[in-house]
Amino acid sequence: MSHRILNFSAGPAILPEPVLAEAADGVREINGSGMSLLEVSHRGKDYEAIHADAESRLLKTLSLNPEEYATLFLQGGASQQFAMLAQNFLKPGVSADYIVSGDWGAKALSEAKFYGDAREAASSKGEKYSELPRSFTRTPGARYVHITTNNTIEGTEYFDLPETGETPLVADTSSDFLALRRDYSKFAFLYGGAQKNVGPAGVVLAVARKSFLAEANTDIPKIYSYKTFLDNRSLYNTPPTFAIYVVGLVLKWIESEGGLEAIEVRNKRKAAILYNALDELTPFYGPTVTNKSDRSLMNVTWRLADESLEPELLAEAKKAGMDGLKGHRSVGGFRASIYNAFPEKGVQALADLLRDFAGRKG
Numbered sequence: 346m347s348h349r350i351l352n353f354s355a356g357p358a359i360l361p362e363p364v365l366a367e368a369a370d371g372v373r374e375i376n377g378s379g380m381s382l383l384e385v386s387h388r389g390k391d392y393e394a395i396h397a398d399a400e401s402r403l404l405k406t407l408s409l410n411p412e413e414y415a416t417l418f419l420q421g422g423a424s425q426q427f428a429m430l431a432q433n434f435l436k437p438g439v440s441a442d443y444i445v446s447g448d449w450g451a452k453a454l455s456e457a458k459f460y461g462d463a464r465e466a467a468s469s470k471g472e473k474y475s476e477l478p479r480s481f482t483r484t485p486g487a488r489y490v491h492i493t494t495n496n497t498i499e500g501t502e503y504f505d506l507p508e509t510g511e512t513p514l515v516a517d518t519s520s521d522f523l524a525l526r527r528d529y530s531k532f533a534f535l536y537g538g539a540q541k542n543v544g545p546a547g548v549v550l551a552v553a554r555k556s557f558l559a560e561a562n563t564d565i566p567k568i569y570s571y572k573t574f575l576d577n578r579s580l581y582n583t584p585p586t587f588a589i590y591v592v593g594l595v596l597k598w599i600e601s602e603g604g605l606e607a608i609e610v611r612n613k614r615k616a617a618i619l620y621n622a623l624d625e626l627t628p629f630y631g632p633t634v635t636n637k638s639d640r641s642l643m644n645v646t647w648r649l650a651d652e653s654l655e656p657e658l659l660a661e662a663k664k665a666g667m668d669g670l671k672g673h674r675s676v677g678g679f680r681a682s683i684y685n686a687f688p689e690k691g692v693q694a695l696a697d698l699l700r701d702f703a704g705r706k707g
């Protein structure tokens with residue numbers, strides 16, 4: 346690629362360059378077949394091999410046992426999962442607990458209320474979601490507890506998962522999918538739009554404990570039933586073949602980089618470069634997440650004490666080849682999304698700019 350800017354976009358977001366190059370080749374021709382990947386049947390052998398590899402590689406990357414867990418490729422974005430999850434597990438009179446740690450979690454809860462007794466078990470809305478809720482109220486017999494592992498808009502992330510006892514833990518992991526090691530076997534179900542950290546828009550990756558899906562509702566249309574996707578290996582209807590292909594390439598890239606262990610080390614180092622600069626330059630800058638143990642590795646958010654300087658900083662960043670730094674419209678300020686593929690030297694360049702700008706204006 347001739348010219349790459351520093352793309353801090355929250356999503357769709359930066360992908361590894363070797364993945365983009367290989368994906369471009371696959372669009373031209375796949376496996377010497379005389380066809381583009383975009384032209385081959387989802388039931389043909391070329392695509393079948395890609396599909397099977399991505400399915401199993403995802404479980405392997407998360408250290409999950411394929412006897413116990415399955416990969417599902419879904420569509421409609423994480424937003425559709427807010428409704429589909431509840432449609433599969435709730436009914437009037439059946440409850441689920443939602444820990445609301447950000448705007449996306451609040452949306453998940455409000456969609457679930459169409460299907461059953463979805464409750465707000467905790468919320469940090471009073472703190473403008475600048476920290477994670479410390480505890481939650483458990484509803485006896487709740488079908489599941491839902492969390493958002495990384496709050497893309499506000500910049501918080503779970504590192505210790507809440508204890509839910511016997512109640513299955515379900516998570517929206519859209520913006521920290523494959524960003525760090527966790528004990529993923531603690532989740533009964535996790536889902537995320539690929540476009541934040543794992544691939545292009547158009548596919549939702551879900552990982553499900555099979556025994557959890559075995560208890561899902563059956564009185565719903567087939568196309569909305571997780572069991573349909575499980576029983577047909579996400580090939581009941583036409584899956585988003587291109588997006589799954591690119592996800593497969595990203596999974597191979599992660600493996601070649603040393604797996605989640607190496608990715609996590611790098612992500613921690615990258616985030617520390619920015620948080621250290623922001624802490625050092627407080628109060629000129631104010632990191633919006635003050636509780637250090639809640640700070641996201643993926644989305645770093647901050648404000649300027651003097652908000653009138655914000656357009657100037659954005660303009661300087663743009664001139665330095667940086668894009669996507671404007672904070673979400675609901676929060677304001679700045680947000681640097683530094684997903685897996687974001688280069689460490691780009692993070693360093695932003696930290697240098699922040700120091701330089703504060704030196705001149707502070």
Ligand SMILES: *Cc1c(COP(=O)(O)O)cnc(C)c1O
Nearest residue numbers: 422423424449497517519520538
């Ligand atoms: C982006 C995002 C969503 C929404 O994803 P879509 O794929 O656009 O529906 C949901 N949850 C989180 C945590 C997100 O970051």
